[in-house]
Amino acid sequence: MAALTITRERGGWWHAYVCPAHGVELDHGDLLGDPFPSTGAACRYGCRVDTEAVRGARTVLAHQAAAQRLRHLACGGPAERSEALRLLLEYAELYAGLPSTHPGAAGWMLHGRLFHQALTEAIWAVAVSHAVRTLAAHGGMRAELGALLPFLRSLGESAGQARAELRHKGESRSNYTAWLAAAETCCRSAALAIEGVEPDTVKLADHYGLFKHMRTAMHEDGWEWEGSTYYHLFVLHAYLLALRGSNPERLPGDIAGVLGAMITALAGIATPAGTLPALHDGPYRREAQSAEICEVATLADQLFAGAPLAAVVGAAARETATELPADLTGWFSGPPLPARTPRRSFPDTGFAVFRSAGIHALLDAGPHGGGHGHLDKLSLYLYADDGTAWQPDPGQVPYAHRSYRTYYAGTKAHPTFRVDDSEQAPCDAVLDGDTGRCTGAYDGVSAIRRIVTDPRYLLDILVLEADDERLLTAQLRPGTDLHVVAQGPDRARTVWGDSESAVMTGQHVSRPPADFTVVAHPGPADDPARTCRGVDWATTGRRAVFVSVYQSAEATPPIRRVSLSERTVHIDLADGTVATHSIGR
Template sequence: SYKIPVSAEKPYTIGAWSWGVSGSGLGFYVRCMDAAGKGLPAPNEHYHRALSSRKRRWTRTAFVIQTPKGCASIQLWLHSYSGSKVEAFVDDLSVREGALVKEKKRPGMKPFAKVEVKTAQGARPSVLVTRQEIADIKAAAEKHEWAGRSLKAFLLGAERRLKTPVPHPDRGGGWYHWYACSIDGAGLTTVSPTEHKCRKCGKIYTGEPYDTVAIMGEHNKLGRNARDYGLAFALTGRPEFAKRAREILVGYADRYAGYEMHDVRGPSTRGSAGKVGPQTLDESCWVIPVAQAYDFVVDTMSEDERTHVDRDLLRAAVATIQRNNAGISNWQSWHNAGIASVAYALRDTELIDAAINGRSGFQFQMENSVTDDGFWYEGAWGYHYYALSAHLQLTEMAMRSGMDLYQNPRYKGLYQVSMQFMAPNRILPAFHDAHLAGGLAGPRFYEVAYRRWHDPMFAWAVNERKRGWDSMLYGALDVPKRDQPPQNSVNFTGLGWAVLRSGASRDGMYLALDYGPHGGGHGHPDKLGFSFYALGDFLAHDPGCVAYGLPIHGEWYRQTVSHNTVVVDGQSQEQGTGELDFYVASPRMGVVSARAADATDPVQFRRLALMTGEMLLLVDDASDTAEHQYDWAFHGVGEFASALPLAARAEAPGKDSGYQHIEGVTAAPAPGTWQADWVSPRRSLRLTMLADIATPTEVIAGKAWGPSSLGKVPMVLARRRAKATRYVAALHPYRGTAPEVKLSAKPIGDGLLVSAQTATSRTLALRGKAGDLCQAPGMSTDADFAAVETGDDVRNVILVNGRRLAAGRQIEISLDEPGAVALERLRKGLWFVQNDTDASRQLRLKHADCAPAKAYQLRGNRRAGELPLALVNRAWVLQIPAEAKVEIIVSGASLQQFRATTAQAEKEAAEEALRAKLPAFPVKPLTPPEGIKSASKAVTVQAEAFSGQGGGEVLISDKKIGVEGTCFLKWDAPGHWLEWSCDVPETAIYQLDLRYCTMQKNAERALLIDGAYPGEVGKAIPLPSTGGYANKTDDWRTATLGESGEPAPLYLRQGHHTIRLYNLRDPANLDWLRLAPWQGGK
């Protein structure tokens, strides 16, 4: 819009009407300016909204701003988030003086404490490393084999790049989100400056925007090279490294002013535009290694060179970045790090202060961009780590100048929270604009965390990863071994993500449900969506994202139907924050209930999820005074199967809002309770859903995009048309034969009784109203919610916001005041009790186990002190402290011992389930007769020279570091076998050596020679982790068939033999097999 005159520090109501046609993600922003027309900083979340994407009706959006000090005018502007394509009518954009609408209260900016600014004194370097750290790196290389190998690899890499210098590009680079295949979303590889190849399908792209993105890659390569040359100079003192670093710096100083200001779409003077990069974000990332290089070689420069680089490169880059104060954002975090890198390199205290204590500096970000539970506010793991990478760069530079920013109490949570949130396989769900990511991200995060905080959880994380160059730059050289910290159910209230867990092993169940804030510009319309995991991997995914430049990102990934939630009228949800009703969880049972609130307005949508020891139960209620189309959407993993008479349908189930991307559509009416399965070789899932007696259900099946690494996955929609409907469903993971789940639901007054029964358990769940007694067959309570899981006896109990619960004659519990408690009966006479109330409660528990017993308050699983326990009228009476956990024991092994034994048994069962089940091959030991000697020479067979394979397909590669010729990879699937034919030149004793690499700790292979195991030792050959797959370093190691360090003797006659290797579990790459002269018997 034009500039609209306003008064400073006054409230104004901003409004607009919108009518959605297609797409979503249309942002409505206010830009504030001073009298000279210069932009003023404003908190983004207070100064923008997303206009309604509701189709076929006018919707008004209005909000109140407070103009900042010095504000003379404002502009209204529209912006599509992350390249989303949106078609909408927008009318009556208005600015009215005064606060004329009531909104939900939004938190204001939190104040932050400033810290004392310091800069390094004395000798350089002092930004990336200090002189002492250079000495420590050299000492570590002498002491540790991994460190020596890492240092050698770094110096060889720097030496190699010296021989192939990269020229300075003649223009700035482009936006990397354009660099993806329009067919499958995979990234591109630069074949030449004008050819760009899809990594997946091989399609070649030419021209713009691809050529300019490749140029950005060259800029980033030059910056990294300059830093690495500087570091190599510090490590070796060789002047040729310093010379090349200087050439890069001076070359950029010569060219920087001439680079045109541009953004992601071309020439631009926008505040976010850059010179080297298309955004100030990219400019900041690029300048950090450039500034670090300056710190290494500045003392080798002439006075003119120093002045030229200082003024025309480093300070000029800061000026570009400082044009754009991005407030709360990952952008500003990188701005701060970029500015700080220049500040510390130039030892400029004013710039240091701006980066750390400035209005959007590091201290501001810690208070306003980090939630109380440690999440980055955007709720997307990619951006969590992306922002954390910037903070890590800044805090390490500050530390070397005497500023300990690790003392900020909110900073540590950014490193901890992923370990608390990750699934049992250490993968993080792909919520919002994120991909599936490892809960243990890049090694440098935990190397730094342990070095600065010495917390045992970080020591565990460091030792779970390969130690290498990052360890030398960022970590402590000696890190003790520590146990993995426990993974518990947690309600992350700051971001609104509820995590439920059941079981302690890799096979345990895991639910992550999103009820919180939208997530800013990188959020998705996914309220009450979830990811579900069991039996070793995810069985239902949130889809995450693809490259933003691809149309599919806005058309599918940012639509509600791509998530596991309920869609109203075929339209995506509005941006909004859900509301939590309650959350209670114990180690074996948990419940969360939440509402979508205004995200589905005017429809009220509520989801209750109950996790038992066997399954996940979902009760979803959607209601309004008008009739709507409701689609219950679910995206599974595996081959889809259902007994329903699904018939092909030519048209998609909708024309827009993502529905147009659902393929292979089939549909059928559901006559009553219906089931569907997603079947995989190692884990499967059964969905059982009840009918709504008043409303017919149409089941629509198809395929659509899941997380980009998986491609398209089978999905279902359970479609109903009504004013109100209730979906009751059970998700039951299984291996082998599909379980029978008897599911029922019965209204009890205003409440609901749900029963789920399998061959081994029964769960009763009763939803009522706090304070009103609700009596149902087999169960009664006065709580908002109660659940009892039984087998041969009671297993788990939950009571939420109530005082009483009775389940027939099996169990009765009561509290002196309303509260929330969870109980688990581990065995006869051993109970776990958890008080989830913020005040002490007296518990009365009546059960057949009740006998003289003791009670102990717990810290973790350990006893922290005894509590008084009375036995009154065959019931235990106990006063439980607020938010306390208690063990009640009659006799026998303690809770800690029982949990340890159970966890070990579950772990062993989960490990065994990962192993391939092979046929019963014969065992024929190749024992040498007396007098037979060791072979005189070895027979080497290249891995890629196999004669056959089955159960998978390997990929041949010559790109691996340290490979001898070629190798193969993608030997990932359990049961995948390969066979080799070889001719043995002499009758002799041999041993079998395998040259392999793997990141996994427990990879195993089984060996057949001529169709039989060569003894028991051939049934499982361990391949210990080598630390990686030889992508960046030489990770190859040799494993020898044998036991206790002694190679197994293989007596082979001269002539033709076959060798077959089966993948028992976990991926590994293979370089060669060798029948070597036997070295045993010594």
């Protein structure tokens, strides 16, 4: 393998690495071996994009890839370790020569030095510091590693200054804080290791504010306050990386509780096959995120017994060819803590998981979640047990694509309700057992969505009530093929999936009768240019009841007919039985 050469260019903002026409992330190529393509970065549809922002974004990816390679080299033989030291000294020299802040950063950003964002720099610093710490385990290298102490000190101080700025702004709960505090902890730990002192990472994590962030940025139900799968994983990753070498039994009880709840929250929303719904902001499917999930799961399995994320790591591993960092073995210095039991209901965050007859459903009925929240209250996401995304949360595109970012954060992208063809307002919903309630999305409109599980089917009841006549719409937003058959003015049948995926059927009926109209919509955010079939199910009035009954293809007995009376749902099954369920208010 050729010797690694690091770029001396400063990085920009990775979210700019996106095709302006199609909204897809551009091809990375060989980040460590190839320069920026002379014809521009490639889009999967054939576009070539070459702008200063795109070049800066690829430079971010190259620096992060180099930092991960350093972790691998540090775990190698003498030649690899010498190569890692050479590159670290080169990075130290580069960093020392940089101005205090990146001149190209946007005004809204928390500025870094090597990168536009201090957050990006903190992520890179954590990886770099772990490479240093691994090398420091070889006592014969410590004298040479001593030259890196000013570099580590500077990285830690930069992260500390950025964290102080967030604190001054009243934004201490920000996910940035987790990585900035992790960078401070990891850089100080690496410096102590060079000096021959075993770092007390529990004490350091407390000193640098990591534990305070855990105590303030997490809901009691285990979710990071923004309610985003991606950012939940993101801060959990920072926590676990910062605690290298700690004894799990020495963690403060509440901190162990937070970490356990965060890990079991992921296990709780995952399908039996390990697919994680992409709730709120975050990629729908991204190779780099799959690699991150694998690393988080590997560390989580060392912190808690019972392999809590075994299914999740299995699914993620199928989506990435990235090798796990070589330094993960023996991350903690003591045995794992007792296994935790995953939960299915998260009242603070407003997520409720339902499993019925081969269907894995998730109701989103919680707080808005700040800047990473979506206008999607009372969305219902539907997956097969094998992970087939019949009706997924569509995720989000790289943030620099403004129009697609707005779309995917908006109401029309989600399987929720809409009034007068307008966007929901940012608001909070309330989860009460199997029912979500929302009164803030539209003035004068209340919405209630109840999910009923039965061994034979899953029942969805959505009731919209308005103070005066409004256009009331329920939305279906498939991620798979959708076939629609109208069966009268008030009912329709749907088939979700195809011969290469799990298949689900839906029976849909409304009161009063509502138009069940097939519409085109962008698919999940990993490929916004793809067109999918959806449904806008709409009627004008002051009250509407939309009822859907879903069955996986394997469920028996099949549903023959669904009908509504004023207060009751009637489900006729092929074996002659009739099930009834109250519509409620």
